[in-house]
Amino acid sequence: MNSTFLIKSVQLDENNIWNIQLKLVDNIWDIDFGERSIFSPNGDQIVIRHLSKENEQFIAFKLLLDMILRLDQTKYSKDELLEFCRSKYANDPIEIKKIKDFEDNYESNDAVKWYTKNCFLYRLLNQSLRTEIINSIVKMRYYIYDVHNQLAQLQSSFIESLNGQTNLILYRGQTMAKNELDKIRENCGSFISMNSFLSATQEKQVAVVFSGDGETSNPNEVSVIYEMMIDTNIRSTPYAKIKSFIPDEEEILFSMGPIFRIEHVDESDNHVSYVKLTMVHLEDELWNKLTKHLN
Structure with missing residues (x-):
């Protein structure tokens, strides 16, 4: 029979022996x-x-x-x-x-x-x-x-609606702290993951509006537009258009944790930064290197 224990404390005593205090858990969800x-x-x-x-x-x-x-x-x-x-x-x-x-x-x-x-x-x-x-x-x-x-x-029907299109460009506009944009700029070629569910659009102008179009009320923030290149053959993170739920918008919703490679960051004349991203397949060579110790 398998038992579940919660680690309550870990201490090193005077004899250089680790003492680990465990508590038996009847229900993991408790x-x-x-x-x-x-x-x-x-x-x-x-x-x-x-x-x-x-x-x-x-x-x-x-x-x-x-x-x-x-x-x-x-x-x-x-x-x-x-x-x-x-x-x-x-x-x-x-x-x-x-x-x-x-x-x-x-x-x-x-x-x-x-x-x-x-x-x-x-x-x-x-x-x-x-x-x-x-x-x-x-x-x-x-x-x-x-x-x-x-x-x-919903993903399968959305992909079918693209009529064989294999490269999809999506946009997401937002304001961002300057230091966070600097961190992205310094890590071109590396991976980022979005922690929560992620909304994007096929309409670039919609993203421009959400970015603030170069005008932000906070001097420590900047207007940013993610330009995301999606290979529609990649199905590692579910995503779909949810227009049927919000008819007035062309919103694409990604599930948690999509992974992108930062390609480069471009600056526009109207003070909007464009972050070019490419969605990554979980079997990408660099991803394998990232997680090889789990195998």
Whole structure:
């Protein structure tokens, strides 16, 4: 019989012997990891992870997500999600009403539709993934599973709608701290991974608007547009157009953790920086080097 133990403490005694204190756990989901992250020690929100410098954290985070996506959907996991959401919005009657609506009416094929709503699910999901707080991610597992798998289901029909197009260019506009852009510029040729679900568009002008078009209210921020080259034969991270859920937009939604190679950074005349990215297949030679110690 397999047993699960939680490591409570590790100490080196005066005889140079390591003492490891363990606690037997009856139910792994009853473990409370607290509001801390083993992946982001400072508790900062991580939108981009530079894999050449943060390999161990990235691999550990990805293994956690892979584990969650292998779990069965249960009433327990849904109830835990509801309890978590209610605890975060206990003083917000509007969101509490939406949580009740989710409890009564949600079905798995509504996952992406709920993601597009401006409500508790979208905010808690991406906050949990960006802060990498294990407790929060585990409690969100019911919904994470559904969004990921619905995108995987929608991906095939989206690829078919491209009528044989194998190279797809997508754009994402946003403001970014100058030091983060400098870090990207200094790491051309290396990998980055996007921590949370990622929205992009086929319409360049839409991305320009979201970037601020060269005008930012914060002097420490700049306008950035990701220009992403997607080989449609790559299926390592599910993605699909979600226009049927938001008819007025041409939004493409990626599941968690797409991996890109930074090709180069170009500056435009209107103070917008274009970061050229290429989506990477998990069997890419450099990816194999990154994870070879796991084999």
